[in-house]
Amino acid sequence: MHGNWFRKRRIADDLSAFDEPYVHDVFRSNIWHLRGRDADLIVDTGMGLGILSAALDLTPGKPVMAVATHAHADHVGSLHEFADRLGPRIEAPAFATMDDKATYADMFRVLTEPVSRPPTENWNKKAYTLHPAPLTRMLDDGDVVDIGDRILRVLHLPGHSPGSMGLLDEKDGLFFSGDAIYQGELYDELPDSDRETYRATMALISRLQVRIVHGGHGESFDATRMRQIAETYIRQSRP
Ligand SMILES: [Zn+2]
Numbered sequence: 245m246h247g248n249w250f251r252k253r254r255i256a257d258d259l260s261a262f263d264e265p266y267v268h269d270v271f272r273s274n275i276w277h278l279r280g281r282d283a284d285l286i287v288d289t290g291m292g293l294g295i296l297s298a299a300l301d302l303t304p305g306k307p308v309m310a311v312a313t314h315a316h317a318d319h320v321g322s323l324h325e326f327a328d329r330l331g332p333r334i335e336a337p338a339f340a341t342m343d344d345k346a347t348y349a350d351m352f353r354v355l356t357e358p359v360s361r362p363p364t365e366n367w368n369k370k371a372y373t374l375h376p377a378p379l380t381r382m383l384d385d386g387d388v389v390d391i392g393d394r395i396l397r398v399l400h401l402p403g404h405s406p407g408s409m410g411l412l413d414e415k416d417g418l419f420f421s422g423d424a425i426y427q428g429e430l431y432d433e434l435p436d437s438d439r440e441t442y443r444a445t446m447a448l449i450s451r452l453q454v455r456i457v458h459g460g461h462g463e464s465f466d467a468t469r470m471r472q473i474a475e476t477y478i479r480q481s482r483p
Contacts, residue, residue, distance in 0.1 A: 249294030249363055250275070255464070259418075262299065264290050266361040271352055273318040273460050276420055280391025283307040287411065287420045288460060291352070292321020292374055293363040309389065312377075313422025313460060314405040315339055317347040323377035330389065332400070332407030333382035342374035348434065349374055383409060394418070401449065403442025404431055417455030417467075425449055425473055426459025432481065443478050450474035 250262045262275040267290075276287035277300055284303070289296055289310060302308060310326035312319050315338035323329050323339070331339055338346030349372060352358050358369050383389075385400035389411060396411040401424035411420040423431065424445055432439050450471045458464045465473075 250299040271318040282392030286310040288319040289322035296322035297325040314408045317349040324375035330381045332409045334407030340378040401445045403445045419454040423460040427462040446474040
């Protein structure tokens with residue numbers, strides 16, 4: 245059953261997108277698989293309801309780095325399946341414990357219909373938990389993640405959550421933005437969100453030189469749309 249849990253889409257020669265079509269749309273997030281020359285990069289890992297590493301087309305023996313853009317449940321569920329786990333230093337304690345207070349797994353548990361199809365037989369939403377996945381490499385703003393033919397820079401993009409981060413290939417303009425920016429409703433009123441910080445992040449994002457943005461949710465978009473979303477947010481979220 246796990247084999248069909250994830251939906252896979254080919255985005256480019258070196259990039260595939262996965263998501264979980266049976267998950268409630270608020271928690272249905274994007275999982276990115278970027279194949280580098282020397283290593284593969286997984287950006288975010290879904291809810292942990294299926295076995296992600298089995299659904300990916302991984303090359304035996306080739307290093308895999310799994311990066312979580314932040315510690316919310318819909319991005320960290322399968323992180324524990326990977327030996328190399330990267331994420332924002334600021335949220336490191338959350339990865340070690342996967343406490344509800346940081347992941348909001350409790351919000352998923354109380355949904356009337358968290359999934360439209362059970363991931364396994366006798367699945368029970370009340371028993372949903374996340375496996376701790378302590379980070380093996382903590383990322384700070386400006387750090388780089390090197391996969392051989394691409395170097396991705398870590399951008400600290402707080403506001404949605406305190407440690408939210410993105411990854412930008414400054415040469416090619418490929419930008420993984422996590423939940424800092426995507427097409428769809430942005431969440432800035434969670435207990436760990438901060439709207440003023442979020443506005444500063446949107447100002448930073450609106451100045452980035454990018455070609456394409458692959459967000460934590462929804463369809464990918466270009467730089468024009470990115471600036472539009474960022475500027476609209478800044479305008480509309482003013483107190
Ligand atoms: Zn989030």
